[in-house]
Amino acid sequence: MSAANTTATYGSVAKTLHWATALLILTLVPLGFIAVAWPYDTSDSLATKALLFSIHKTLGVGVFFLALARIAWALSQPRPVPLHPQRRLETTLAEGVHWALYVALVAVPLTGWVHHAATTGFAPIWWPLGQTLPFVPQSTALAEATASLHRAFVFLLLATLALHVAGALKHHLVDRDGTLARMWPGRRAPVPAAPGRRHAPAPAAAAFGIYALVGAVALLTAPGAEPRSVAATAIAAEGGATLEGAARWRVESGSLGFTVRSLGNPVTGRFAEWSAQIAFDEEADADGRHGAVEVLILVESMSLGSVTAQARGPEFFAVETHPTARFGAEIVAAEGGGYEARGTLDLVGASVPVSLPFTLAIDGDTARAAGTVTVDRRAFGMGQSYSDETTVGFAVEIAFELEARREDGAPGAGPRS
Template sequence: MPLASTPRSYGGPARLFHWLTALLIVTAAALGLCATGLPTGSPEQVAAAVTAFSAHKTIGVAAFFVALARILWAVTQPRPAPLHPARRLETLAAETVHWALYGAMLVMPLSGWVKHAAQAGFAPIWGPFGQGLPFVPQSAALAQAAGAVHGLAAWVLGAAVALHVAGALKHALIDRDATLARMTHGLAAGSGAHRAGRAAPALALSIWAGVMGVAVLPGAATRPGTPTAPAPVASADIWQVQEGRLSFTVRQMGAEVTGSFADWQAQIDYTPETRAGQVTVDIALASLGLGAVTAQALGPEFLDAASHPTARFSAAIGETDGQLAATGRLELRGATMPVTLPFTLEMVDGTARMTGTTTLDRRDFGIGAGYGDEATVGFDVRVDVALTATRSSTTNN
């Protein structure tokens, strides 16, 4: 089997890359369509859906690397010339489809990977790749934009594959030439006299520019669901929150996933001189951001936000063995449990920076009662709080 391609035939590596890429793309697409339609009404059904999505994502990542290797190999090799170069319009269309297909083979899996990395993980990617990507922050807006690109790229990929297959069948059944045979078993055919122009790459690039424009530009700065820091709270006490983050981390199918609440308010009365005070935090559960499983997490099986829209943490602030802590009760999903939140506090010129962490057991609040073991959803939920507040001597209502 010859390794190198020639102006009349495809070498072995080029043909192997072609068929392996096709297999991975078809498999990933089928798994994605199948997983989207799976029910999630029971722990067993959720586990099956997670497995299907994990397989879809993992094969998609593999398809990205195989496609990248294929393209890098292709640019180092001569490309077999069309068998009918005099059919200029047909040749231009075929080459445009090829370039659009190359783009889809990279853009579609990469955008899906960026979407996965930018939001709380649902269905982890198997293997050594991990859940994150360098330079990809956790961002609902970025995840939404990447998801839009992923969806549009799927349409481009589907159209390009359909046209590619239709062209191959035309050559095999109507023209009865060796175009398809050159890719199936490396048959040498044609004169090899052809020079590719720049029109096809330019047309394909314009297609992808349109995809990016439609997916990313409109409303990118004001996409709904983008988590924001809580608005400054003018309390009747002496501290006013300026910015902060309230997040939690739980293990799902063995991988850590992190969510956060965008809408919460803290009423703080704290005297630094005595290191004592009171705090009340109200959390709008509907402001939860947990990536692809946000709706499920807000449903009756978990937070049940429709019946219990607000959680409240009321606590006394004090010092125990040199460690500051807020000790009180958390009202969540109709249950009230004692909670202690140890925290550190830095005070500079009337500005306080606080960070704290505590761990809850979801079973104490009846969350995920149908998930009786930790195979799908872990019992422990780590809660992390960070905020900046300024001292205020006035009351604003």
């Protein structure tokens, strides 16, 4: 059998690449679903989940490079012509499906890879390529968007693959022609050679178009795209933090995240829905207080890469029973410069004293603040069955940054989303 294609049949290189990618895709799809659904409730099951994800990602990156090789080869080769060119609709559909499968071969692994690079997921890729990608920032918003795209493109791939396999079987069982035989390893195809045909543009345009459409819908319905208003409205209704004589500040934008080490790698999560009411004055009052702060966090809005569902469960954030967390503190000057919010963090039913040092820069009516504090998850009774620090670290670093604007007097005016 020749290595190259003819207009009548596929050569050995095209066949090998076709069946190698088919086998990998048919392994990766169940592996992806199983890895996502795998429980997280004990150290052992977490280690297995990480292993499943590492296999998934490593094979997936392999598919990406194999797909590039396959596309380069296909472009350099003549294409076996359709056996029934007079069946226009069927031929166009088959061509569209082939294009869509080629798009999937690049788009599915690439979105998975960018998602991984944007979060530095807890399960590493084993190729010696590093865990990040050039031009891909560490960003939870990007990670959420690419996870939605990865999932949407997987479902599109499954739909086109169903059509593709149904078509191949129809040719074999109903038409009893040589379509499957000419892709089957080793067999000689009972097909006469015919002149080559150029690709028609419509099926290719349809394949790219459907990916663009499904991608746009996936992005618009991604969890990160929701406005951040519930926490802001709730805390504004409560009146929030006040301090005699201190100006009130309204949070305009910001981020609240946390990082924990899991199996030796830092894993970063974030809360999409939170808000803070702040009273602050650069002059301290008689008790040395510069202000006060009340933070309300909708724990339900938490995401932690591919283990979000488990992190929300009763063992960790227990969102069903403890949907909100709060931090109430007074603001004092910190010893080494900057400020400190000294107060209590109420999370999953535990109240723990926390002192959060932060930097503050005020420019006219705008203030920028950022800080980090490390807490011990055991103080909140979180992850009690993970007594081994190597699977889920005890130390959790909480980090925030925000930009706030001075409010002009009207207490209770609701912060914007």
